Amino acid sequence: MDIELLVLGEDWRVRAKDEVLSYAEPEKGIYKKVLIRENRLENAILLGDCSGAARLQHYFERKQPLPENRAELLISLFNLGALNSGLSLDPAQELAELPDDAQICNCNGVTKGTIIAAVKAGKRSLPMLTAATRAGTGCGSCKGQVQVLLELAAGSELIEDPSIHYYVPGVPLRKPELVQAIKEQQLRSVSAVFKALANGKEDPQSKAGLASLLKIIWGKEYEDERDARFINDRVHANIQNNGTFSVVPRIYGGITSPQELRRIADVAEKYQVPMVKLTGGQRIDLLGVRKEHLPAVWRELGMPSGHAYTKAFRTCKTCVGSEFCRFGLGDSTALGVKIEQRFQGIESPHKLKLAVSGCPRNCAESTTKDIGVVAIEGGQWEIYIGGAAGSRVRKGDLLCTVNTHDEALQLIGRFMQYYREHARYQERTYAFVERIGIERIRQLLLEDVEGIATQLDQAIQEAVDAYRDPWQEAERPVTANQFAEVLAYTE
């Protein structure tokens, strides 16, 4: 379930003459409160229902005078469109009321006025509009608002761009039809797909998505063309804002050793790594490594890739669980290490972040992971799917409760494979689980109503068996000058 929350301002101390308006519906988990000082919005909190957030944010940032009738302000925090209240309060009207200098896209700093002007200048489809203004191209959470502004400004001249439904923009097919065509025509490489299904027009924005799909469809039979990969997947490291790379070796379950730490420290010193940072996934990140140093860094670390640069299984965070914790109910570290050993490097439509917690105190934050496991009393393990704590916050849905590590590994793999086969490119599990519905996912994966469970288990096993550590390319580069920075011309 989603938890909506907006907090504006920090200091809630009430001074003389301040006004505080509040509204609570404890049964529904809704709470709203605003603090008004000298007719300006000083603080606000919206919990459980963020209707009116855009308006409040605007009043807060601009410090504009509030409506004189305070009841109107309070009512504007609810979506009462259906009640025909006479107040213009649906999201479209709320956006319509915003002034032109209101910032819509907080990643790229794009205002309502810029978006409207672009629509008036002819960018009357969503892809054209986002490409021209960059609104919605960062974290993507404002895309809905950009769409509403487009509809408002374009009116009947709106251009429905069918490409927003395609799996990738450069091949005019939705995912199911694309998968069918790829299988029927035996298309095993990205260039073969462009030739057969896009009139030979190679679209750089479509390459990585097609590569991901083909690898999932064909496994070992996939014809890997390295130019179809994003740079991170060509050099197995994450590109940084100055063209250097970050290196995150795999630390299974977040458990390391003095010897490993010493090696990491030696490498960091030898290659003058500008920043050594602990990551949120319980690993160590070496930031600012030069591309041409990558093979030597990997070799000297002597650890496998942590895949912190790609759309794949990333990491499995753990708490210490029953090994040391006095509250631990289950061996969370052992399960976390098993999960990471089994699923390392498995590619998927988007990244997968996992966690295992040893008791319901949930110190590994399992309920906001793509897949999270929580030990409960009685030797059991709860499996949550579709959690998130990034640009969106979502509590995962409980898939099931199991009795053993092996059962947990099997169901995690089964869900992972279902996600790999059916999610849209770059669709995180939180969106995927919501789209399919937890009830339907339980029917498919637990009750096996369509008889696909065995096939999913086999397919994920094949992907597990096909794992190879990409950092072995330090010894065997795959393309010409794979890790070269600059080729010198000599007279």
Place this chain on the structure above:
Amino acid sequence: MTISVSSGVSTTSRTTTTYHLGSIEQIPPGEGRVYMVAGRQIAIFRTRDDTLYATQAHCPHRNGPLADGLVGLHTVLCPLHSYQFDLRTGAASMPSCTALTLYPVTVDSSRNIVLQLE
């Protein structure tokens, strides 16, 4: 690390100098590589049909290394923020971004890269 690619012959015509940069196979199909030529970094792209394009090495937006970008039929995407450029004209798809500087580049009959710089 620098890799020596060729001991090319340079010929001069007025202000333009021709540089022979060695085999096209130094660049994998559909990718780009950076060459240091006469003190300048030049990104050279080889499309899957073996057409070559040469541009400035860094993106005008935030200095992204263009040779690391994804290449299409005649476009490149900067790897940092996905700004897209037409390799035939240098034009950016974002109106606010300046165009890339282009340099004439061809493949000769021995499949060597021939670059011209002023």
